[in-house]
Amino acid sequence: MRFLHKLAEGARLMVGVPDYDRYVAHRAAHHPGEPVMTLKEFHRDRVDRRYGTGPGAPPRCC
Amino acid sequence: MATAATTPIAPIAPTTVREWITWAVVAIVGAVxxxxxxxxxxxxxxxxxxxVAALCVYAIAYRFYGLFIASRVLRVDPSRPTPAVRRDDGLDYVPTHKGVLFGHHFAAIAGAGPLVGPVLAAQMGYLPGTLWLLAGVVFAGAVQDFLILYFSTRRDARSLGDMIRSEMGLIPGTIALVGVLMIMIILLAVLALVVVKALTGSPWGTFTVFATIPIAVLMGLYGRFLRPGKIAEMSVIGFVLLMAAIVGGEPVAHSPTLAPLFTYSGPALALILMAYGFVASVAPVWLLLAPRDYLSTFLKIGVIAGLALGILYVRPDLQMPAVTHFIDGTGPAFSGKLFPFLFITIACGAVSGFHALIASGTTPKMVASEADLRFIGYGAMLTESFVAIMALIAACVLDPAVYFAMNAPPALIGTTAQSAASAIANWGFVVTPDMLDQLARDVGESSILSRAGGAPTLAVGMAHILSKVIGGQAMMAFWYHFAILFEALFILTTVDAGTRVARFMIQDLLGSFVPAMKETQKLGPNLVGTALAVGLWGYFLYSGVTDPLGGINTLWPLFGISNQMLAAIALILSTVLLFKMKRDRYAWVTMVPTAWLLICTLTAGWQKLFDPNPKIGFLAHAQMFSDALARGEILAPAKSAAEMQRIILNDRIDAALCVLFIVVVLSILLYGIGAIRKAKAATQPTTQEVGDALPA
Structure with missing residues (x-):
C-alpha cells in the first residue's frame, strides 16, 4: 500500500504535481488560519507553474 | 561554515569481506x-x-566513483539543511523521498536525444558507441549532472545561468544565456526534423500523430472541468484513445479517400509543424501542453521499461558488426571520422549539457538531504545512459543492410529498392530488393528507404524486439507505429514547451532594448516573441528538410556540438567552484572531462567549418554550390539558381552558428581560467553558498 502510494506520488511529480495532502498538512502546521487552496485550485496553480510564464518555468530536455 | 569537518567521511573501499567479494564478482562479470x-x-x-557489461560498469561507477565524488570531492553533508527543508512551502520547495524525486528528475532529463544519437552512431558498429556511452557517462555526463545538482542545491536552487553570473561574472553569464538560446533553437529544429523524417509520406504515422491533438484537448477539457486534477483518469482515457488511433491508422492508410489527406511531403510537414508550434505555444497550457505532457511522460517511462524487459526476454543477437569501415568518415548516416564525430553524435546518452539546466531547475528545490544527491544526480544519468544503450541495441539487432537502407540519403542509394540494394551491396552488406519491400510491408509503410533521423530505425528495431514478445509478425506494423507515435509525442511536447521557453528568453533579451517586449503576459509581445522563436527554429527545420545531404547530416552535428559545449560550460563552472572551495586537489574530476569535451567539440566545430570535404565542411559545401553556379550548373536537389543561392546561404548561416558556438565556449573558458586564478590567489574559500548562516 505504501509502495503504491509512493508510486502514485512519483508519477504525479513526474508531471510536476506535488503531493496535495502534504501541502494541506504544511499549511495547517505553518500557516494556521490562512486560506488553503482546494484540490482544484492547487492543481490549476501547479499546471500554470510548470508550463506557465516567468523564470520558474522548468527547462525541457532533448 | 557548515560542519563539513565534523561529518564522518565514509570510506570508499569496501569494509567487509562480504562486500569485497560482491564487488569482485561484479567487476569480474563486467570485465568478462x-x-x-x-x-x-x-x-x-x-x-x-x-x-550485463553496462549494468556492471554502472554499479561499480556508482558505488566507487560516485561515492568518491560525494564524500571526498564535494563532501556532501547530510546534516546541512537543503533549500527544500529551509524553504518548505508545500508547493515548489518540498522535501521529497529520494525514489520519488529520482523519478521526477529522470523523467525531466530523458528525452529524444539518447534515443536518436546512438541509432545514428550505430553506423560505425556497436562497439565504439557502447564504449563511449559507458566511459562518457561515468566520467563526464553523470559527473556533470551530480555536481551541478549539488552546486544548485547549495545555492537555493539557483539556475545554471544565475550561478555562472554570480560566481564567474555578468559577462560570462550573459554569453552563456545567448548560447543556451541558440542551443534551444537548434534542438527544436533538429527534433522537429526527426518527426518530419518519420512522417513524410506515411499516412498511418501522420494520422496517429495528428490524432494526439484532439485526444490531448479532450483530456485537457476533462481535467479542467469534469474531474479537476484527476491525472490518472485523464491519462488512462488518453492512452486508450491513442491505442485506438494507432489501430485506426491502418484503415486510413489503405483508404483511397482518406490516405491522401494524411500524406505529406517533407516541406509541407515542416510548415504544418511550424504552424502547430505557433498555435500550441500560445494556447492555454491546460488545453494541449499539459495533457500531452502527461501522456508523453508516462508513455516514455512505460516504453523504456517495456524495451528493457523486451531485450531481456528476447535476448536478440546483434547483426551489426562490432566496428564497420565507416569509422573512416564515409558513412551515410552522418559524415566525419570516429574522432571527433562519434562523440558529437551520441550526444545526450553519454553527456548532455541540457541536463545542467534540469539539475539547476526544479529538482534541487525538492532534495530532502544532501545524502540523496548521488542517487538522484549521478544515478539518474546512469539510467539515461542505459536508455541510450538500449537504443543502440535496437538499431544493431537490425540487418545492417536494412539499417543503411533506412539511414542513407537518396543521393547515395536512389529511391527504389533495386537501386538501394545494389548501392548497399557495394558497401559490403547483402540485401535483396524483395527483403526491403517485405520489411516495408511488414511495418505498414510504402517504403523504408532513406528514413533518416533515427526515429524510424529505432521504431523498426523496437518493433523487431517487441513483436517477438507480443503479436509476432502480424503485430510488427502496430509496434512500428506505436514506436513512431511514442517518439513523435514527446518530441512535439518538447517543441511546444521549448518554443515557450525560447519565447521567454527572446522577450527577456529584446526587453533590454524595447521595454514593451518584456510584458510576457500581454498578447502583442507574446505573439511577436512566439513568432520569432518559431521563425528561428522553423528556418533551420525548413533548411534541413530541403538539405541535399538529408538535413540530419547537417543539423544533428550542430546540435551535438552545441549540447556538448553546454556541458563543457557547466563543467567549467564546476571546476571554477571546486577551486573556489579550495578543493584544488580534486579539480581533475571536472577538468579531465572538460578537456575532452573541448577537444571533441572544437575539433568537430573546426572540421564543420573548414574541412575540404563538402559533406563535412559547411564552407566547402557552399563553395561547391557557388562554383557550380558560376559555371551555370544546377546541382541536385536544387532545381533553380535561386534554390542554389538558398543552399549557399544556409551553409553560411550554419557556419556562422558554428563560429558562434566556438566563440561562446572559448570565452567561457577564458573567463573560467581567470576565475580559477583568482580563486587560487585567495587564501580562503571564496565560493558563495547560501544557507550557511541558518541554524540546522
Missing part, C-alpha cells in the same frame, strides 16, 4: 562481458552481453 563484446569476432554477439 566487456571483453566478450570487444573481442568476439565471427559470430553474432548477444545483446545480453552489452546489457
Amino acid at each position: 562481458a566487456l571483453g566478450w563484446i570487444a573481442l568476439m569476432r565471427g559470430e553474432p554477439v548477444n545483446a545480453l552481453w552489452i546489457v
Whole structure:
C-alpha cells in the first residue's frame, strides 16, 4: 500500500504535481488560519507553474 | 561554515569481506562481458552481453566513483539543511523521498536525444558507441549532472545561468544565456526534423500523430472541468484513445479517400509543424501542453521499461558488426571520422549539457538531504545512459543492410529498392530488393528507404524486439507505429514547451532594448516573441528538410556540438567552484572531462567549418554550390539558381552558428581560467553558498 502510494506520488511529480495532502498538512502546521487552496485550485496553480510564464518555468530536455 | 569537518567521511573501499567479494564478482562479470563484446569476432554477439557489461560498469561507477565524488570531492553533508527543508512551502520547495524525486528528475532529463544519437552512431558498429556511452557517462555526463545538482542545491536552487553570473561574472553569464538560446533553437529544429523524417509520406504515422491533438484537448477539457486534477483518469482515457488511433491508422492508410489527406511531403510537414508550434505555444497550457505532457511522460517511462524487459526476454543477437569501415568518415548516416564525430553524435546518452539546466531547475528545490544527491544526480544519468544503450541495441539487432537502407540519403542509394540494394551491396552488406519491400510491408509503410533521423530505425528495431514478445509478425506494423507515435509525442511536447521557453528568453533579451517586449503576459509581445522563436527554429527545420545531404547530416552535428559545449560550460563552472572551495586537489574530476569535451567539440566545430570535404565542411559545401553556379550548373536537389543561392546561404548561416558556438565556449573558458586564478590567489574559500548562516 505504501509502495503504491509512493508510486502514485512519483508519477504525479513526474508531471510536476506535488503531493496535495502534504501541502494541506504544511499549511495547517505553518500557516494556521490562512486560506488553503482546494484540490482544484492547487492543481490549476501547479499546471500554470510548470508550463506557465516567468523564470520558474522548468527547462525541457532533448 | 557548515560542519563539513565534523561529518564522518565514509570510506570508499569496501569494509567487509562480504562486500569485497560482491564487488569482485561484479567487476569480474563486467570485465568478462566487456571483453566478450570487444573481442568476439565471427559470430553474432548477444545483446545480453552489452546489457550485463553496462549494468556492471554502472554499479561499480556508482558505488566507487560516485561515492568518491560525494564524500571526498564535494563532501556532501547530510546534516546541512537543503533549500527544500529551509524553504518548505508545500508547493515548489518540498522535501521529497529520494525514489520519488529520482523519478521526477529522470523523467525531466530523458528525452529524444539518447534515443536518436546512438541509432545514428550505430553506423560505425556497436562497439565504439557502447564504449563511449559507458566511459562518457561515468566520467563526464553523470559527473556533470551530480555536481551541478549539488552546486544548485547549495545555492537555493539557483539556475545554471544565475550561478555562472554570480560566481564567474555578468559577462560570462550573459554569453552563456545567448548560447543556451541558440542551443534551444537548434534542438527544436533538429527534433522537429526527426518527426518530419518519420512522417513524410506515411499516412498511418501522420494520422496517429495528428490524432494526439484532439485526444490531448479532450483530456485537457476533462481535467479542467469534469474531474479537476484527476491525472490518472485523464491519462488512462488518453492512452486508450491513442491505442485506438494507432489501430485506426491502418484503415486510413489503405483508404483511397482518406490516405491522401494524411500524406505529406517533407516541406509541407515542416510548415504544418511550424504552424502547430505557433498555435500550441500560445494556447492555454491546460488545453494541449499539459495533457500531452502527461501522456508523453508516462508513455516514455512505460516504453523504456517495456524495451528493457523486451531485450531481456528476447535476448536478440546483434547483426551489426562490432566496428564497420565507416569509422573512416564515409558513412551515410552522418559524415566525419570516429574522432571527433562519434562523440558529437551520441550526444545526450553519454553527456548532455541540457541536463545542467534540469539539475539547476526544479529538482534541487525538492532534495530532502544532501545524502540523496548521488542517487538522484549521478544515478539518474546512469539510467539515461542505459536508455541510450538500449537504443543502440535496437538499431544493431537490425540487418545492417536494412539499417543503411533506412539511414542513407537518396543521393547515395536512389529511391527504389533495386537501386538501394545494389548501392548497399557495394558497401559490403547483402540485401535483396524483395527483403526491403517485405520489411516495408511488414511495418505498414510504402517504403523504408532513406528514413533518416533515427526515429524510424529505432521504431523498426523496437518493433523487431517487441513483436517477438507480443503479436509476432502480424503485430510488427502496430509496434512500428506505436514506436513512431511514442517518439513523435514527446518530441512535439518538447517543441511546444521549448518554443515557450525560447519565447521567454527572446522577450527577456529584446526587453533590454524595447521595454514593451518584456510584458510576457500581454498578447502583442507574446505573439511577436512566439513568432520569432518559431521563425528561428522553423528556418533551420525548413533548411534541413530541403538539405541535399538529408538535413540530419547537417543539423544533428550542430546540435551535438552545441549540447556538448553546454556541458563543457557547466563543467567549467564546476571546476571554477571546486577551486573556489579550495578543493584544488580534486579539480581533475571536472577538468579531465572538460578537456575532452573541448577537444571533441572544437575539433568537430573546426572540421564543420573548414574541412575540404563538402559533406563535412559547411564552407566547402557552399563553395561547391557557388562554383557550380558560376559555371551555370544546377546541382541536385536544387532545381533553380535561386534554390542554389538558398543552399549557399544556409551553409553560411550554419557556419556562422558554428563560429558562434566556438566563440561562446572559448570565452567561457577564458573567463573560467581567470576565475580559477583568482580563486587560487585567495587564501580562503571564496565560493558563495547560501544557507550557511541558518541554524540546522
